[in-house]
Amino acid sequence: MGTKENKFAELSNIIRERHSIRHYDPDFKISEDEIREIIKEAVYAPSGNNLQSWRFLIITDQKLKEKIFTASNDQKQVLEASALIIVLGDLKGYEQVELIYTRSVKEGIVTEKFKNAKVAKVKNTFEKETSRYGNPNWKRDLVLIDGSLAAMQLMLAAKAKGYDTVPMIGYNTEQLRKILNIPDRYVNVLMIPIGKAAQPAHRTIRLSVDEITFWNGIE
Numbered sequence: 001m002g003t004k005e006n007k008f009a010e011l012s013n014i015i016r017e018r019h020s021i022r023h024y025d026p027d028f029k030i031s032e033d034e035i036r037e038i039i040k041e042a043v044y045a046p047s048g049n050n051l052q053s054w055r056f057l058i059i060t061d062q063k064l065k066e067k068i069f070t071a072s073n074d075q076k077q078v079l080e081a082s083a084l085i086i087v088l089g090d091l092k093g094y095e096q097v098e099l100i101y102t103r104s105v106k107e108g109i110v111t112e113k114f115k116n117a118k119v120a121k122v123k124n125t126f127e128k129e130t131s132r133y134g135n136p137n138w139k140r141d142l143v144l145i146d147g148s149l150a151a152m153q154l155m156l157a158a159k160a161k162g163y164d165t166v167p168m169i170g171y172n173t174e175q176l177r178k179i180l181n182i183p184d185r186y187v188n189v190l191m192i193p194i195g196k197a198a199q200p201a202h203r204t205i206r207l208s209v210d211e212i213t214f215w216n217g218i219e
């Protein structure tokens with residue numbers, strides 16, 4: 001990796017090469033190892049208290065894909081993509097706090113004292129606070145944010161590995177949850193078909209920076 005400019009250009013290339021692909025080569029199969037490698041990068045995303053509440057449900061079974069296709073307004077990418085990565089947020093993800101911070105102590109990242117304080121604080125907050133900063137949906141919002149950050153990184157990591165994706169919420173959530181028996185503790189974040197493009201994406205435009213940016217207040 002070279003200069004600062006090179007790094008920015010490399011990242012910019014990957015960002016701009018990613019497009020939502022809706023036609024996939026149905027004969028191409030991505031390996032489980034490659035999906036694992038992509039997820040491994042995705043989870044370097046930041047998360048609240050480093051609780052990493054994202055979860056990934058991978059669907060490769062064609063029969064399941066067919067059922068999900070019906071629950072997704074017959075969107076073709078669901079049938080044709082090599083796999084579907086269903087990104088979920090775990091409302092009980094905070095229960096991993098002890099594990100996460102015990103490992104952090106072992107790695108010499110935090111002290112035992114820091115860990116104990118963090119574990120107590122997180123458990124207390126998640127178990128007792130029904131509303132936080134005036135937001136009664138704070139737990140759901142948090143896992144949606146964590147999951148979305150990981151999902152974005154996942155799509156960029158996939159692109160850097162030569163794969164294509166499309167983020168989707170265009171499906172009947174209740175039907176999808178029924179088909180896959182998703183327990184209540186998991187919130188749907190996004191569904192991401194992944195595979196090899198059979199047709200290029202249609203181009204999309206972006207609003208200019210000045211059209212979407214406010215400085216020091218909204219007029």
Ligand SMILES: Cc1cc2nc3c(=O)[nH]c(=O)nc-3n(C[C@H](O)[C@H](O)[C@H](O)COP(=O)(O)O)c2cc1C
Nearest residue numbers: 018019020021022075166167168169170171201204
């Ligand atoms: C939250 C969200 C939901 C989306 N749902 C769908 C979907 O159900 N089906 C679909 O074909 N594309 C879906 N998209 C893809 C968008 O249409 C696409 O990202 C947008 O048009 C920009 O194009 P690009 O991704 O190629 O840059 C979704 C994107 C986001 C972020």
